[in-house]
Amino acid sequence: KKFKIGVLVGSLRKESFNLKTAKVLMEVAPKSLELELIDISNIPMFNQDLEGTPPEEWTTLREAVKAVDGLIFVTPEYNRSVPAVLKNAIDVGSRPYGKNVWTEKPGAVVSVSTGNISGFGANHHLRQSLAFVNIPTMAQPEAYIGGAADLFDEKGNLKNDSTKKFLTTFMEAFEKWVQTIVK
Ligand code: FNR
Numbered sequence: 001k002k003f004k005i006g007v008l009v010g011s012l013r014k015e016s017f018n019l020k021t022a023k024v025l026m027e028v029a030p031k032s033l034e035l036e037l038i039d040i041s042n043i044p045m046f047n048q049d050l051e052g053t054p055p056e057e058w059t060t061l062r063e064a065v066k067a068v069d070g071l072i073f074v075t076p077e078y079n080r081s082v083p084a085v086l087k088n089a090i091d092v093g094s095r096p097y098g099k100n101v102w103t104e105k106p107g108a109v110v111s112v113s114t115g116n117i118s119g120f121g122a123n124h125h126l127r128q129s130l131a132f133v134n135i136p137t138m139a140q141p142e143a144y145i146g147g148a149a150d151l152f153d154e155k156g157n158l159k160n161d162s163t164k165k166f167l168t169t170f171m172e173a174f175e176k177w178v179q180t181i182v183k
Contacts, residue, residue, distance in 0.1 A: 003178050005029075006038040006068035010075030010086035010122070017148035018112045020156045021167070022074040025110070028168040030175045035072070038064045040089040051096045058092050065093050065101040070178045071135065074110045077122035087129065094133050106181035107135040108174045110143040110167075118146030138177040143170050 007025065011018045026035040044055045065071070075086055093101045109126050111119025123144060130137045143166075145151070151158055158164045 001032065001179075003033050003069040003175075003182065004067065005033050005035045005070045005072060005174075005178070006065060007035050007072045007074060008038050008040055008086060008089060010073070010083040012041050012085060016076075017114065017145075017152065018074045018076050018110075020152050021110060021112045021145060021148075022072075023156060024158055024164065024167055025072060025074070025171060028164065029171045033070075033171070033175055033178070036068075038068075040085055043085070043089050043092055046088055046091040046095070048095070061089060061092055062099075062101045065105070068105065069182050070106040070108075070174075071102070072108050072110065072174070073126060073130070074112060075119065075122050075126060077111060077113050077115075077117075077119040080121035081125045082122050082129070086126070090129050090133060100133055102130075102133040102135050104181070105135055106138070106174075106178045108138040108143075108170070108177065110145065110170070112145040112148050114147065114149045116146050118144035120144055136177075136181050138174055141166075141170055141173055143167070 007022050009019050009022050029035050043057050107130055109123050111123035113119040153159055
């Protein structure tokens with residue numbers, strides 16, 4: 001069986017190392033997983049007053065999430081936490097109350113940082129929100145990608161085989177996770 005997997009990237013930067021990592025994940029994913037990026041670059045800030053008349057971008061995001069079987073979050077760490085743009089997308093998808101689009105979609109988290117702590121803070125703050133919106137998030141393997149500024153060549157290819165191998169193993173584990181969760 002094939003599964004559609006939405007990939008959300010927590011950086012809007014054109015040359016984002018997180019986006020580059022997401023593209024590697026798409027490349028190494030097992031054939032049964034069809035990965036596609038879900039764009040969160042233009043989601044108006046959540047405001048409960050707008051729940052009755054939602055901005056078009058909120059609806060588009062909610063429909064895109066509903067259409068996939070699982071989710072991969074690839075995120076930088078901003079000030080030891082989740083970038084606002086990604087947290088906002090999670091908030092928008094979780095509402096109105098009772099219409100949470102994230103629920104029961106198997107998920108995985110990859111954090112990518114130029115630093116040595118490899119986005120640990122963002123990775124785990126994100127897991128806290130994912131637990132509440134009822135995304136069963138793969139526990140192992142964890143993916144903390146550090147030193148990101150040295151990982152890619154000009155074409156966005158990984159320079160070292162060990163990271164590529166690790167991300168391949170990660171995606172194989174995620175395939176099993178999706179098969180376990182999706183009935
Ligand atoms: C950062 N960065 C950063 N890195 C880290 O390891 N821990 C942190 O808390 C932060 N905080 C932080 C805040 C803000 C506002 C910015 C812009 C950056 C550095 C960050 O890891 C680096 O810029 C990455 O390259 C961001 O990911 P992308 O944009 O390359 O995907």
